[in-house]
Amino acid sequence: MTTMQLFGMEVSPYAVKVRALLRHKGIAHQWLPRSRRYESAFRAKAKLPLIPLLVIDEEAFQDSTPILDMLEQRYPTNSIHLADASMNWLSRALEEAADEWAVKPMFHYRWQYEADRINAGMRIARASVEPGTDPAPFAGMISAHLMTRLPTLGCTDHNKAVLESYVMRGAALIDEHMKNRAYLFGGQLSYADLGLGCMYYQLMSDPTPRALLQPYVALQDWVMRCMNPTDQGDAEPMTNLLPTLAPILAHELQHHYLPWAQENTKAFANEHSDFTCSLGSTSVTYTQPTQKYSVKSFAQLQATWQALTPAQQQTLLATLPWLNDLTKS
Numbered sequence: 001m002t003t004m005q006l007f008g009m010e011v012s013p014y015a016v017k018v019r020a021l022l023r024h025k026g027i028a029h030q031w032l033p034r035s036r037r038y039e040s041a042f043r044a045k046a047k048l049p050l051i052p053l054l055v056i057d058e059e060a061f062q063d064s065t066p067i068l069d070m071l072e073q074r075y076p077t078n079s080i081h082l083a084d085a086s087m088n089w090l091s092r093a094l095e096e097a098a099d100e101w102a103v104k105p106m107f108h109y110r111w112q113y114e115a116d117r118i119n120a121g122m123r124i125a126r127a128s129v130e131p132g133t134d135p136a137p138f139a140g141m142i143s144a145h146l147m148t149r150l151p152t153l154g155c156t157d158h159n160k161a162v163l164e165s166y167v168m169r170g171a172a173l174i175d176e177h178m179k180n181r182a183y184l185f186g187g188q189l190s191y192a193d194l195g196l197g198c199m200y201y202q203l204m205s206d207p208t209p210r211a212l213l214q215p216y217v218a219l220q221d222w223v224m225r226c227m228n229p230t231d232q233g234d235a236e237p238m239t240n241l242l243p244t245l246a247p248i249l250a251h252e253l254q255h256h257y258l259p260w261a262q263e264n265t266k267a268f269a270n271e272h273s274d275f276t277c278s279l280g281s282t283s284v285t286y287t288q289p290t291q292k293y294s295v296k297s298f299a300q301l302q303a304t305w306q307a308l309t310p311a312q313q314q315t316l317l318a319t320l321p322w323l324n325d326l327t328k329s
């Protein structure tokens with residue numbers, strides 16, 4: 001019998017994303033916190049010191065998006081691939097945007113605000129130490145360590161307005177869209193739900209963004225559905241979705257992720273250590289150090305655009321013309 005172990009943490013968006021897909025597919029698995037208790041088991045399998053780590057019998061897998069792809073291939077029931085290739089591209093683009101961009105405001109709220117920092121530090125410490133050990137001394141160390149990563153990710157005072165207005169506008173748009181449906185593309189769970197849903201799940205677990213998101217009940221219901229999903233029918237036709245999905249796509253992709261990823265890639269190619277760009281509707285610029293992993297994942301997304309047929313690309317460009325410039329390298 002196959003055994004499956006998922007090393008994760010409740011505070012890790014990428015780990016709860018993989019767990020949500022395992023739940024969705026009804027795949028039995030053991031959820032193991034990355035803690036003192038399981039550290040040697042983790043190290044025996046992990047190539048990188050990162051969660052999620054999924055171990056199937058003796059095989060180890062890391063990096064949440066390739067893990068979702070592998071699970072889709074091996075366990076095709078309850079697929080998160082949308083049958084319409086154009087819609088599926090959008091779903092994958094939203095997942096990539098959540099992984100690389102939406103993680104920034106999540107990290108910003110969690111580690112810049114004192115109440116959130118204390119809360120998250122304690123949650124991580126409690127999950128990490130042996131039962132019976134006082135987590136408090138570790139909580140401060142964990143917070144101090146994670147705060148050192150803030151500038152690298154672009155979570156600075158300078159970028160605060162861009163990061164926070166991104167979340168609040170995005171929440172209002174998703175809330176509106178979710179008033180009439182179970183998931184972003186209708187009744188079927190998609191990559192986009194897992195990617196964006198797991199970021200909002202984290203935001204909802206931190207006191208400052210949780211309070212700000214309180215008015216958005218449809219958004220909150222969707223987030224909780226994404227974390228423990230069951231399909232509720234088929235995807236809807238694009239024409240049904242567009243009135244409230246197009247503003248989400250513009251917000252996530254046109255005004256944030258794609259221009260950010262393009263500038264990051266340009267900076268990387270020109271060996272610039274940092275870059276500045278205009279994002280969203282705020283008048284202040286956004287600036288951060290160049291990020292190598294996102295160059296690779298953006299290139300992969302561009303390759304999936306190139307792999308669409310001209311007709312599939314045209315379907316998207318007819319309603320979302322801004323994709324034309326933003327999918328080019």
Ligand SMILES: N[C@@H](CCC(=O)N[C@@H](CS)C(=O)NCC(=O)O)C(=O)O
Nearest residue numbers: 012013014049050051052063064065
């Ligand atoms: N691209 C990776 C990112 C994984 C990642 O950044 N994991 C974080 C937790 S959310 C981690 O393990 N950090 C540990 C560390 O940086 O020491 C994925 O999607 O799995």
